[in-house]
Amino acid sequence: MKSITKTLLLASALCSLAGIAPAHAQGKRIKVAMVPKLIGLSVFKANEKGAIAAAKKLNIQFLYTGPVTASAQGQVDIINSLIARRFNVITITSNNPTQPAPALERAMKQGIKVVSYDSDVAPDARDFFIQNTSYPAMGKAMVDSVEKYAGPDAKVAILSSTPDAAIQNAWLGAVKTYMTANFPKMTVVTTQYGESSPSKSLSAGLNILQAYPDVTAIIAPDGAAEVGAAAAVKKLGRTGKVFVTGASDPDSIRQYVKDGIIKASPLWDEVKEGELVMNVSRLAADDKLKANDTFTVAGLGTYTVKDKVIVFSKPLVFTAANIDQYHF
Amino acid sequence: MSTTTLDAAPRKRKPRREVREITLLVVTIAIVLGVGLIKPQFMRYDNLEFMVLSAVVLGLIAIGQTFVIMTSGIDLSVSAVMGLSAVVFGLASTTIHLPLAAALPLCLILGAVLGSFNGLLVAWVRIPPIIATLGTYSLFGGLTFIVSNGTQVDQVSNQFAAFGNANLIPGLPIPTPVLALAGVALFAWFVLNHMVFGRNILAVGNNAVAAYNAGIPVKRTLLFVYMIAGALASFGGLVFVAYTGSATATTGTGDHVELQSIAIALIGGTLISGGRGNLAGTVIGSIFLSVVITALVFLHVPAIWYSAGEGLMIVAAVTLGARRGGAG
Amino acid sequence: MNRFLPREAWDRTLAIILLVLLLAFCTLIPGFYAGFGGTLAITEQFLPFGFVAIGLAVVILTGGIDLSVGAIASLSAVIMAILTKSAGLDIWLASLIALIIGAGLGWLNGIVITRLRIEPLIATLATSFIYSSVATALAGASPPYGFGKPFAVLGSGTIEGILPVQLLMFIVIAVGFSILITRTGFGRRIIMVGYNRDAAHYAGVAVPDLLRKVYGISGFMAAFAGIVLASYYDAVRPDMGNILLLTAITMVVLGGVSIFGGEGGILGVALGVLILGVLRQGMLIAGFSDMVTTMLTGGILLVSIAAKNLLSDRGFGYGALLLRLINSRKQEAAPPNT
Numbered sequence: 001m002k003s004i005t006k007t008l009l010l011a012s013a014l015c016s017l018a019g020i021a022p023a024h025a026q027g028k029r030i031k032v033a034m035v036p037k038l039i040g041l042s043v044f045k046a047n048e049k050g051a052i053a054a055a056k057k058l059n060i061q062f063l064y065t066g067p068v069t070a071s072a073q074g075q076v077d078i079i080n081s082l083i084a085r086r087f088n089v090i091t092i093t094s095n096n097p098t099q100p101a102p103a104l105e106r107a108m109k110q111g112i113k114v115v116s117y118d119s120d121v122a123p124d125a126r127d128f129f130i131q132n133t134s135y136p137a138m139g140k141a142m143v144d145s146v147e148k149y150a151g152p153d154a155k156v157a158i159l160s161s162t163p164d165a166a167i168q169n170a171w172l173g174a175v176k177t178y179m180t181a182n183f184p185k186m187t188v189v190t191t192q193y194g195e196s197s198p199s200k201s202l203s204a205g206l207n208i209l210q211a212y213p214d215v216t217a218i219i220a221p222d223g224a225a226e227v228g229a230a231a232a233v234k235k236l237g238r239t240g241k242v243f244v245t246g247a248s249d250p251d252s253i254r255q256y257v258k259d260g261i262i263k264a265s266p267l268w269d270e271v272k273e274g275e276l277v278m279n280v281s282r283l284a285a286d287d288k289l290k291a292n293d294t295f296t297v298a299g300l301g302t303y304t305v306k307d308k309v310i311v312f313s314k315p316l317v318f319t320a321a322n323i324d325q326y327h328f
Numbered sequence: 329m330s331t332t333t334l335d336a337a338p339r340k341r342k343p344r345r346e347v348r349e350i351t352l353l354v355v356t357i358a359i360v361l362g363v364g365l366i367k368p369q370f371m372r373y374d375n376l377e378f379m380v381l382s383a384v385v386l387g388l389i390a391i392g393q394t395f396v397i398m399t400s401g402i403d404l405s406v407s408a409v410m411g412l413s414a415v416v417f418g419l420a421s422t423t424i425h426l427p428l429a430a431a432l433p434l435c436l437i438l439g440a441v442l443g444s445f446n447g448l449l450v451a452w453v454r455i456p457p458i459i460a461t462l463g464t465y466s467l468f469g470g471l472t473f474i475v476s477n478g479t480q481v482d483q484v485s486n487q488f489a490a491f492g493n494a495n496l497i498p499g500l501p502i503p504t505p506v507l508a509l510a511g512v513a514l515f516a517w518f519v520l521n522h523m524v525f526g527r528n529i530l531a532v533g534n535n536a537v538a539a540y541n542a543g544i545p546v547k548r549t550l551l552f553v554y555m556i557a558g559a560l561a562s563f564g565g566l567v568f569v570a571y572t573g574s575a576t577a578t579t580g581t582g583d584h585v586e587l588q589s590i591a592i593a594l595i596g597g598t599l600i601s602g603g604r605g606n607l608a609g610t611v612i613g614s615i616f617l618s619v620v621i622t623a624l625v626f627l628h629v630p631a632i633w634y635s636a637g638e639g640l641m642i643v644a645a646v647t648l649g650a651r652r653g654g655a656g
Numbered sequence: 657m658n659r660f661l662p663r664e665a666w667d668r669t670l671a672i673i674l675l676v677l678l679l680a681f682c683t684l685i686p687g688f689y690a691g692f693g694g695t696l697a698i699t700e701q702f703l704p705f706g707f708v709a710i711g712l713a714v715v716i717l718t719g720g721i722d723l724s725v726g727a728i729a730s731l732s733a734v735i736m737a738i739l740t741k742s743a744g745l746d747i748w749l750a751s752l753i754a755l756i757i758g759a760g761l762g763w764l765n766g767i768v769i770t771r772l773r774i775e776p777l778i779a780t781l782a783t784s785f786i787y788s789s790v791a792t793a794l795a796g797a798s799p800p801y802g803f804g805k806p807f808a809v810l811g812s813g814t815i816e817g818i819l820p821v822q823l824l825m826f827i828v829i830a831v832g833f834s835i836l837i838t839r840t841g842f843g844r845r846i847i848m849v850g851y852n853r854d855a856a857h858y859a860g861v862a863v864p865d866l867l868r869k870v871y872g873i874s875g876f877m878a879a880f881a882g883i884v885l886a887s888y889y890d891a892v893r894p895d896m897g898n899i900l901l902l903t904a905i906t907m908v909v910l911g912g913v914s915i916f917g918g919e920g921g922i923l924g925v926a927l928g929v930l931i932l933g934v935l936r937q938g939m940l941i942a943g944f945s946d947m948v949t950t951m952l953t954g955g956i957l958l959v960s961i962a963a964k965n966l967l968s969d970r971g972f973g974y975g976a977l978l979l980r981l982i983n984s985r986k987q988e989a990a991p992p993n994t
Contacts, residue, residue: 039947040577045478067946068473069578071899074946076889080701081940084687098801098891102812122801162792163632164894169797192631197582198574203382207625210375211367227482227574235493236374252482252574455961456915462906463961466954473947587723587781594778632792639785646782647772 029059030088032281034274035078036066037095037119043223043249043270044093046328047117050274058282063087070196072099079103083110089281092126093118097166101125113284117277117312119167127284128308130277132268133315138247139174141266141315142219143183145245149263150217153185157208157215159229159246161196161222171221171247189215194225201228209236220246226265230256250318250326257323266315270328273312276300280310348597349609351648356616363623370626377503379618384505385410385568387614389585390592391516392560394610395553397593399533400602401450401457403554404586406561408468409442411580413565415472418481418575421488428487435566436559442468443558447551465586473577481575492570505567512560513611520607529553533602592617595645616645663921666912666964670927677931681938688941693818700812700888702933703822704729704881706926708900709907710833711877713925714870716908717837719850719917720776722874724765725904727787729882729897732758734791736883737800737892747807755879761787762875766868791894801891811888822884829877830926837922846870850917906957907932912964 034051036044048064055062065082067074072095080103082090090107094100097120104114104125114121117130132138146154158175160168179186189212194201201220205228208215218233220226226246230253233242244262249270256262279297283289293305303310318326364371389406396403413435420426426434442464449460484492496504520526528549531539540546564585569575576582594600595616596609620641624634682689689695708725715722732754739750761783768779813821837843845866848856857863881900886892911928913920932953939949 038578039478039945040473040476040480041478042480042482048478065945068469068950069582069899071895072889072893073896073899077701077937077940078946080698081937081943084690084941085943086687096799096891096893098799099889099893099896101801102808102888102890162895164792164795164797164799166798190628192625198572198576198579199385199568199583202572203621204625204631206378206382207622210369210378210622211626211628213369224574224576228572231573236378252480255483255573449958449962453962454965455958456909458905458915459909459957459961462902462909463954463958465902466950466957470947470951470954591778591781594775600775600777630793633789635785636789639782639789642778642782642785643768643772643774646774646778 027059027282027286029061030282030285031061031063031086032089032091032278032285033063033065033082033087034277035075035082035090035092036064037075037093038070039064039066039068041223042251042328046249046270047093047274047277049328050271050276051278052274054275054278058278060278060282062278070095072096075100076103079107083107083112087112088285089113089115091115091117091277091281092121094121094166095119096164097121113281115277115281115284117273123308126308128280128289128305128310130273130280131309131311132273133266133313134311135170135174136178137315138171138221138266139176139178141264141317142171142221142245142247143175143178143186145264145266145317146186146217146219146243147183149243152183154183154217155212155215156186156188157212157218158188158191159201159204159208159218159220159222159225160191160193161225162193165222168221172219175219175221194220194222194228196222196224198224198228201225202231203228205229205232206235209233209238209242216242218242218244218246220244220248222246223248223252226262227252227256230259230261233261234259249328250323251328253318254323257318257320260320262318264317264319266317268313268316269326272300276303276310276312349606349612352596352609352612352616352645355645355648356612356619359619359623363626367626370623373501375622377501377506379622380506380615381503381571382622383614383618384509385564385571386585386588386592386617387509387611388512388564388567389561390589390596390610390614391512391607392557393589394593394596394598394605394607395516395520395529396457396557397590397598397600398529398602398605399550399553400536400600401550401553402461402590402600403443403446403557403561404458404461405442405446405464405468406557406564406589407580407583407585408465408472409439409558409561409580410565410568410585411575411577411582412442412468412472412475413438413562414569414575414579415476415481415565415577417566418484418488418569419476419479421485421569422481422483425485428491431488431566435562439559439562439565440555441558442562443555444551446558447554450554451547451550465581469581472579476577478577480577481569481573483573484569488570489573492567492572505571508563508567509611512563513607517607520605525549525552530603530605533604535603588617591642595642613645616641663912663919663924665967667921667924667927670911670924670931674927674931674934677934677938681934681942685938685942688938693814696818696820696823697814698937699823699826699930699933700820701937702929703820703826704885704888705900705903705907705933706826706929707829707877707881707884708904709911709925709929710829710922711874711880712904713908713911713913713920713922714833714837714846715776715874716905716913716915717846717850717917717920718867718870719853720769720867720870721905722762722765722780722871722878723777723901724761724780724784724787725874725878725881726897726899726901727784727791728758728761728875728878729885729900730892730894731761731787731791731794731882731897732879733882733886733892733896734795734799734894736886737803738794740803741800747803751883754883755876758879758882759872759876762878763868763872765875766864766871769871770864770867788894788898795892795894799892799894801889803887803890807887808890809887811884811886811890822888825884826926826929830922834922834926842866842869847918850914850919852918903932906953910957910960 101122114126115128116126120129192204194204201224218229220229226248230244291308296302417431449455450457528544532549592613593610596613597606624637736750736754739745740747769776845861907928911925
């Protein structure tokens with residue numbers, strides 16, 4: 001965390017020395033809210049970390065507020081209160097793409113900019129969407145990890161969050177497309193759901209291993225699911241026989257990466273993503289970003305906006321070699 | 329309509345000898361044998377052990393719930409107490425390296441304190457139990473968020489993990505949590521059947537006014553009962569975090585442990601109207617639910633139908649058990 | 657019970673609390689008062705809880721409980737959406753069918769409770785598992801959304817730009833149910849069953865038949881809430897009703913309905929709905945987090961029921977003693993002949 005801040009400070013110092021200080025930093029003070037799926041999860045907390053750091057530099061009054069359960073209704077209540085409190089920008093990772101849409105459209109009608117990140121909402125209900133990483137790249141990273149460690153004829157079990165989780169379904173769609181195209185012998189034997197609950201994910205993981213003894217890899221594209229699957233492998237002593245991959249923050253999976261249950265697990269830098277969310281919020285509030293555009297953020301890089309969608313980064317694959325560099 | 333009217337005639341017959349736990353046991357064994365015939369893997373020792381192990385947390389909490397329901401009360405706050413305890417002791421094990429020997433008594437004390445708050449509200453302020461504990465459900469749940477400060481427990485210390493997974497007695501292939509459940513169940517059975525306190529509980533549940541007139545300390549009995557429920561819920565939380573290694577602020581409440589524990593107590597043959605409890609039924613009931621879920625996975629039932637299967641099996645098990653009047 | 661605090665007094669207390677709350681929020685919280693219509697529009701965010709609460713109140717008046725309301729709301733909304741999106745039915749017809757199915761699901765609860773003789777709590781918990789499985793299966797990987805402008809009127813339309821349609825429906829339904837409970841034989845039988853089931857049976861009430869109807873009503877109201885939610889969100893989700901249950905129970909109880917049955921009225925429930933809803937939305941607008949709001953809601957539930965006990969002769973006795981003292985003074989002061 002500290003090192004990131006230092007790097008950023010250094011970067012911005014260099015920028016100002018070179019006389020190319022980002023123009024948007026001088027705008028009037030704005031209020032920006034960040035609404036996670038629920039409070040109390042480390043991944044979203046990591047976004048907040050980055051956002052707070054960026055908000056200071058961008059003259060943003062920042063608020064992190066979310067529901068106590070992962071419910072879209074809770075998010076809508078919060079969006080409505082943010083409208084009444086006249087926030088300038090609402091940023092949100094949505095529990096589902098449809099339910100919060102009318103409330104966000106109401107916000108947009110009142111001149112509030114809406115920036116979605118992580119899990120998108122319906123395109124009409126936001127000004128910009130920051131996609132973590134492109135869906136095909138994420139799918140490829142997970143399947144490649146399976147192929148590398150469990151072989152091209154691996155029997156794969158999928159442990160997702162819920163049947164209608166938008167981002168998980170997008171990734172799993174990419175997984176299946178890439179799998180059939182490149183590794184036709186690889187098969188998906190079952191799909192189970194852990195509802196993003198640690199206990200349900202663990203039981204689902206254990207049940208998969210017990211009921212499908214020939215499974216050699218588990219793809220679990222959800223924070224709780226990947227941890228549950230890895231914990232199940234460890235409990236049943238299948239380390240080295242079943243490999244787990246998925247999408248989870250490094251703190252949660254660190255021990256399993258070191259145990260060799262998870263060899264490679266793609267995600268992205270959540271802290272830096274939080275910084276980007278604030279930078280895009282600033283640009284959106286200042287009307288300095290078009291639906292198709294490019295922009296540069298000091299310390300993060302240059303981004304392309306295509307049809308209001310900004311892809312944050314390539315997948316960042318955590319392995320035993322690099323995981324200790326990341327803490328969130 | 330005359331037949332249905334007759335059906336509903338209030339029944340004042342002598343309570344029958346309780347057979348619910350025997351029915352449940354028979355149904356559970358029938359499922360194990362039936363599924364075992366199709367999938368021999370289901371009957372292997374490690375799968376049986378795992379099904380019992382995954383029933384421990386709910387079993388512990390349901391025993392406390394059984395005590396409360398016997399007094400014609402109900403405790404909705406157990407899930408929040410469980411989550412609070414899981415987060416507090418999970419974090420304590422990683423951050424301040426709290427030894428297990430200290431965590432065990434502390435967790436019982438924490439649970440007893442929270443539970444006694446319920447007891448005070450019910451016995452002295454005379455708030456109906458369902459409302460008192462619905463209120464404390466929100467309060468304790470919020471406390472969990474405050475304590476966790478938006479983070480989660482990612483992994484517990486080795487000492488904790490060993491407690492949740494390893495065998496206590498070398499050579500005896502029974503994991504520590506299962507022994508803990510057995511110990512708690514035996515102790516609860518002893519208290520209920522061989523101590524004055526146990527008789528007092530049943531007397532209060534049967535008729536609080538009569539119990540009061542007979543000189544039974546009704547308020548103190550209620551206080552102790554809610555303390556027990558709190559302590560066991562807290563212990564369940566500790567076992568949960570030791571077993572799974574992870575916990576979030578929605579642990580317990582997110583899985584509706586409160587409803588599940590009530591369901592288990594009622595499936596086990598405890599009367600919601602109080603005055604009669606069945607501890608053996610509660611323990612078997614928790615294992616029954618775990619067996620049902622695992623069986624559904626083994627039979628390759630699509631994941632979305634698990635909860636329907638669970639619901640149908642609950643109805644079946646309760647209907648097959650001894651029929652009694654007073655329902656509805 | 658409640659010898660010194662009749663229902664009218666509790667209703668009056670609730671009404672005063674609601675007024676004070678509204679006044680305080682309008683003056684103290686910037687952004688809460690957004691014109692008359694704007695403030696009324698806040699009710700759209702919580703009235704679906706109210707529809708469920710009114711149906712649930714009828715069940716609780718009989719001494720039962722219905723844990724399946726959330727699942728019925730989700731399932732009915734999903735069925736409505738499937739019927740109109742996949743089967744091409746007119747959306748209003750689809751809604752009507754979904755309402756009937758909701759009532760049917762509630763009636764099924766009643767069957768399970770009365771025929772299989774399972775306690776309402778466990779029966780409706782089991783059926784809620786089944787209903788939500790069906791909802792998840794029907795909704796599929798990308799649940800339907802986008803039902804068009806005319807249908808949105810139900811959830812977010814207004815009369816003359818001021819009175820929200822939801823609020824109008826809520827008032828009509830609350831008044832209707834209030835009349836049903838207090839002025840009809842059916843309502844009196846409901847109270848009688850809740851007050852003393854055995855006595856009701858001996859007085860000739862067909863208890864199982866009545867219970868099936870009552871659970872059918874609860875299912876119907878849950879389905880209605882589900883349809884309104886579908887309209888408000890312009891989308892359906894198989895888990896959209898999950899959050900309804902606990903809040904709805906809180907509203908019913910705050911409204912003065914005894915959880916043991918036989919006591920309480922719909923007017924109180926309607927006030928309970930408005931108080932909890934306004935309180936939550938107001939606190940969120942005031943800048944409290946969802947966590948603090950949820951905790952305070954729990955605290956307020958405890959304090960209000962404790963206060964109610966304090967004023968009746970149920971609780972500590974001090975409050976009751978005080979009231980008794982005042983009452984006896986009044987009697988002494990009154991002329992002896994009256």
